Amino acid sequence: MPATLSLEGLAAILSIPLGLAVGSFLNVCIWRIPRDESLAFPGSHCPQCNGPISWYDNIPLVSFVWLTGRCRRCRAPIHWRYPLVEGLTAGLYLMTVLHFGITIRTAFLLLFLSVLVAITFIDLDHQIIPHILSLPIIPIGLVGSLLTYDPPPRDAVTGALIGAGLVYLVAVYAEVAFQRESMGGGDVNLLAMIGAFLGWRLMLFAFFSAVASGAVLSLGLIAARVLSRKDRIPFGPFLALGAIVALFVGDAAIDWYMSLVR
Ligand SMILES: [Zn+2]
Known part of the structure; x- marks a missing residue:
């Protein structure tokens, strides 16, 4: 190992096994x-x-490759989603x-x-966003802004409130205009959480990115007859992707x- 490896470089190297381990828990x-x-x-355990899966068969990514994607006992294929989430x-x-x-x-x-x-991945499978994964995380985001001033606490609080209000208004409008449910309470909590962590500016950026990418993908899949107009496409994954891009x-x-524009 070179003697010049910086603390930042070491943290970057360590972030990979940490992310793999957290991904395994996710x-x-x-x-x-x-x-x-x-x-x-x-x-x-194997579904x-x-x-039971022993610890040496449960090492993120490594075990999947080592076991060539199959359970050691019954040879049932392990879903590709496991290594995907870890990676x-x-x-x-x-x-x-x-x-x-290396910051707070x-x-x-x-x-x-x-x-x-x-x-x-929960929203993709079940079309729900569990409250336990969104509501308690909102105050944690606000505490983070108090500690770091990034975003400033006022922007974080406004972001959470406008985020919740925005999805709520769109949901009410869609229900009146199209007689169908477009976004649910889970999406309200999710955009509030995004606002608490990113502030109102980036929250709006995430929201409009999600609407744009969601519309393009939905219309594309309907045009390609993969989906029909009646199918419900979860909005949570688009909001999450929009937040990451933001x-x-x-x-x-x-x-x-x-x-x-200036
Ligand atoms: Zn098995």
């Missing part, structure tokens, strides 16, 4: 929280043969440490991003846009 949350199962008991979380952790350095803000953002990953490039994008 896989447990994604499977168990919507099924009202305990996160601690029983230990990891096919119910056999995705590790990638987000690395980006956050590289972008925000980074610690809060790692929690925020982990929750977004869990919400995304976090890393939102400020630069807003500044660039403002320089054009």
Whole structure:
């Protein structure tokens, strides 16, 4: 190891195994929280043969490759989502440490991003955003802004309130205009959480990115006859993706846009 390795470099290297381990735990949350199962008991087991998974078969990414994606006992395939969630979380952790350095803000953002990953995959599977993953996280975001002033506490509180109000208004409007449910209470909590962590400017950026990408993808899938107009597409994953884009490039994008209109 070179003697010149900086503390930042070391943190970036360590963020990868940390992200893999947290991603492995998020896989447990994604499977168990919507099924009202305990996160601690029983230990990891194969959903096919119910056999316990030993620690050496439960190492994120490594075990999946080593076992060639199959259970050691019954050879049932392990869902590709497990390594995907682990790799995705590790990638987000690395980006956050590289972008925000070793700061208190980074610690809060790692929690925020982990929750977004869990919400995304639960919403895709069950079309719900559990309250336990959104409501208690909102005050944590506000505490983070008090400690770091990034975003300033006033922007974080406004962000949470406008975020909740915005989804609520869109949901009421859609129900009156199209006689159908478009967004649910889970989306209200989720955008409030995004506002608490990112402030109102980046929250709006995340919301409009989500609406745009959601509309383009939905119309594309309907045109390709993969989906029909009656299918319900969860909005949570688009909000989560919008929040991640807003976090890393939102400020630069807003500044660039403002320089054009000025
Ligand atoms: Zn098995």
